[in-house]
Amino acid sequence: MPASDFEPVHGVLLLDKPLGLSSSHALQRVRRMLGAAKGGHTGALDPLATGMLPLCFGEATKLAGVLLGERxxxxxxxxxxxxxxxxxxxxxxxxxxxxxxxxxxxxxxxxxxxxxxxxxxxxxxxxxxxxxxxxxxxxxxxxxxxxxxxxxxxxxxxxxxxxxxxxxxxxxxxxxxxxxxxxxxxxxxxxxxxxxxxxxxxxxAPFQEQPMIELDTLEQILRHDGREILRAQLRPIEEVMPQWPRWMLSAAESLMISQGRALIAPRTAAPGPCLLLDPGGRALAMAEVLDGRFRVSRGFHWGQDKG
Missing domain, CATH: 3.30.2350.10 (Pseudouridine synthase)
Incomplete structure (x- = not known):
């Protein structure tokens, strides 16, 4: 596919990697099917291994470091x-x-x-x-x-x-x-x-007992239902994040975070990692509660996306 055919697509897909295919080759095949501009995998599997391979696309690639440390x-x-x-x-x-x-x-x-x-x-x-x-x-x-x-x-x-x-x-x-x-x-x-x-x-983790999808199934969805239905198989960041505390911010607070400004955390916020959400419930940033403030580690920038 020419570069112009790839778009910002965001989310995580739990691939059931087939035998004989490297993790990198599996990722590239799915990325081409989705038309996703950016993608990565967490926890590579050797070609002779099969099973769950979480594939991250777009802003979800920022989760890779978090998911790699999971069980x-x-x-x-x-x-x-x-x-x-x-x-x-x-x-x-x-x-x-x-x-x-x-x-x-x-x-x-x-x-x-x-x-x-x-x-x-x-x-x-x-x-x-x-x-x-x-x-x-x-x-x-x-x-x-x-x-x-x-x-x-x-x-x-x-x-x-x-x-x-x-x-x-x-x-x-x-x-x-x-x-x-x-x-x-x-x-x-x-x-x-x-x-x-x-x-x-x-x-x-955190995908215990969650269904995987095979490459053949993805190809059938693309062939019979089209790319938009295929992209609907992606899980949003808010769904796949570990069970961190979540804080929904106001529009003004969301703007402060997106501008890199400091934000005082509620008194009830325990120290440690958390996920900040905008007023619509969409992931705004991974952060840490430290010294009574939200300190952002990774922010999510959606723009005009397709995912």
Missing amino acids: KVYHAVCRLGQVTRTDDAESEVICERPLPDLDDASITALLQQFVGRISQVPPIYSALKQQGQPLYRRARRGEAVQAPQRQVEVHALRLLQRHEDRLMLEVECGAGFYVRALARDLGERLGCGGHLAALRRLWV
């Missing part, structure tokens, strides 16, 4: 006895080892060692940057790469099913956690090695 839940299949170069099924098997005797009780006990605030070494084939370059590029060039250990949060880890050399797990974690690294580390603790065979993200 996520995955269903993961870990294959034991095989080690791969990328810690998942995307690369060849480089080592095979026999499986130990396994039972559900011992596996469940081992899983609990990975719950809480833990140290994790990310896969070297990852987008983390070192010396200004993604680790995977350096690894593919054959350079010696050492991924830095870092602290991550695992809220819950549960064995759903065990079948021969495969474990199906439910993982609830925070930002920065690599399920591939978990599969690798579980295999090492068991002495047989392992890799991630399949991964599906069920939800990203």
Whole structure:
């Protein structure tokens, strides 16, 4: 599409990302369908992963930093006895080892060692940057790469099913956690090695138990009902924001905020993040109550939009 065909379109779409498509490619396909001038995703999924990928368009891209820190839940299949170069099924098997005797009780006990605030070494084939370059590029060039250990949060880890050399797990974690690294580390603790065979993200907070939409469905809506109906699938910022306190401002107060002027918060406003709304109930700014005032962190500028 020529650049002139893209317009300001605002909102969030919960895509059910298909297998084999990168998060960036999925985003660009949806952006072209919507004719959205600006877009971004939160919490990338590898091509071999499926499931919830929140896509943000227009002013909603300002939510990315907020949503990236939210909890996520995955269903993961870990294959034991095989080690791969990328810690998942995307690369060849480089080592095979026999499986130990396994039972559900011992596996469940081992899983609990990975719950809480833990140290994790990310896969070297990852987008983390070192010396200004993604680790995977350096690894593919054959350079010696050492991924830095870092602290991550695992809220819950549960064995759903065990079948021969495969474990199906439910993982609830925070930002920065690599399920591939978990599969690798579980295999090492068991002495047989392992890799991630399949991964599906069920939800990203604050979108628990909310429906996703598939690419094929979006294409059908565009083909049969048109772009305006397709854009109606977007969720407004006010709907998808975390459960922060919300303050509706008067027209005069809204003008003060939009002009970058200080605004005294009500005495009942507790310190911390909040969402400021204009008299029509539309998001005006993300702010923080500090020292009795609303201090804006990000403002929303709608203009003559289509979303």
